[in-house]
Amino acid sequence: METEELNTLLTALYVKIDDEIGTKRWLGRPPLLTDSELVTLAVAQAMLGFTSEARWLRFARGHLAGMFPYLPQRPGYNKRLRAALPLVKRVIRLLARDTDFWLDNVWIADSTPVECGRSRPTTQRSNLAGWASYGYCRSHSRWFWGLRLYLICTPAGIPISWALANPKLDEREVIAAMLDVEPELAADRPGLLLITDKGFRARWFEHDLALRGIQLLRPSMRGEPARPGQHLLKPVRQLIESVNDTLKGQLDLEQHGGRTIEGVATRIAQRILAMTTAIWHNHRTGQPTTRSLIAYDH
Numbered sequence: 001m002e003t004e005e006l007n008t009l010l011t012a013l014y015v016k017i018d019d020e021i022g023t024k025r026w027l028g029r030p031p032l033l034t035d036s037e038l039v040t041l042a043v044a045q046a047m048l049g050f051t052s053e054a055r056w057l058r059f060a061r062g063h064l065a066g067m068f069p070y071l072p073q074r075p076g077y078n079k080r081l082r083a084a085l086p087l088v089k090r091v092i093r094l095l096a097r098d099t100d101f102w103l104d105n106v107w108i109a110d111s112t113p114v115e116c117g118r119s120r121p122t123t124q125r126s127n128l129a130g131w132a133s134y135g136y137c138r139s140h141s142r143w144f145w146g147l148r149l150y151l152i153c154t155p156a157g158i159p160i161s162w163a164l165a166n167p168k169l170d171e172r173e174v175i176a177a178m179l180d181v182e183p184e185l186a187a188d189r190p191g192l193l194l195i196t197d198k199g200f201r202a203r204w205f206e207h208d209l210a211l212r213g214i215q216l217l218r219p220s221m222r223g224e225p226a227r228p229g230q231h232l233l234k235p236v237r238q239l240i241e242s243v244n245d246t247l248k249g250q251l252d253l254e255q256h257g258g259r260t261i262e263g264v265a266t267r268i269a270q271r272i273l274a275m276t277t278a279i280w281h282n283h284r285t286g287q288p289t290t291r292s293l294i295a296y297d298h
Helices: 004-020 035-047 053-063 074-083 085-097 120-125 171-181 183-187 203-211 230-250 261-284
Strands: 106-117 133-137 142-153 159-165 192-195 214-217
Touching: 004 035, 004 085, 004 261, 035 053, 035 074, 035 085, 035 261, 053 074, 074 085, 074 261, 085 159, 085 261, 106 171, 106 230, 106 261, 142 171, 142 230, 142 261, 159 171, 159 261, 171 183, 171 203, 203 214, 230 261
Parallel strands: 106 192, 192 214
Antiparallel strands: 106 142, 133 142, 142 159
C-alpha cells in the first residue's frame, strides 16, 4: 500500500510536470495515459523497487488506480516509456533547476559500473554488444560486462550531467566530453570546483578544466606533493559514494533489466529521476535529509 508521503510526492511531481511542460498535441486520438502521468508512474515504480514491469503494473492496478485511472499493458507501457526518454531527461533538469542546490559551485564527478550481462552467450548475442564491453571495477576488485554511469552532481546529489559509456573509455575523456555538450553549465558558475578521485589525474585534463574556469581537487598520488585543499576531500568524497549507494541500494540501478540501448538508457534515467524527485520534494518541504527515500519506498 502506498504511503501518504508517496501520494504527496507523486501529486506534487505530476502538477510540476503538467504545469511546466504541458500536454503534447496529438494528431490522432490522444493517449489515455498522458505524458505527465507516464513519467509520474515511472518514478513511483523506481521508488517502490519494482524491477519487473509486469509485476509493477499488476501492483499499480491494485493500489494506484485512484491516481492512475488508466494503465496500459506491459508492452504498451514499455514502448511509451522508452519513447519518453527525452522527456524524462527534461524533467530531471527541470527539478534540478528548481532547487537551491543547482547553483552550487562545487561539483563531484565519478563513475560506477552498470552491469548488463554475465554469461558469455549473453555478451555475444546481446543487442548491447558494441556499446557495452568488459570493464574493471576497482572498488569491488572484479570484472563486469556492461557500461559505466558517469555522474556529475552537487554535494546534495542533484545531477548536473550524466552519461552512459563503454567501460574501456578513458574516464577523463568522458567527463571532458560531457562538459563539452553544455559548456554554459561551467561558464555560469565562476570559481567552480570539481572533486574527483585519483583516477582523474592527468596534466592535460587539469589544463582542460582550467580553460573552462574549473579547478580540480583530487587526492595526491603516492610520491606527489600534497595538493591544496586535500583535507576537504574525505568528507566530500563520501558524498558521491552515498549517491551511488542510493542509486544501487535503494533504486536498484544494477537490476535495471534493460536489453537494448534505449531500454538501458531509459531505465537508468528513470532511477536518476526518482532520486532527483526525492531531493527536490524533500528540499521543497523542508526535510532535514534531502536525499532520503525512506518515506516513499514502501
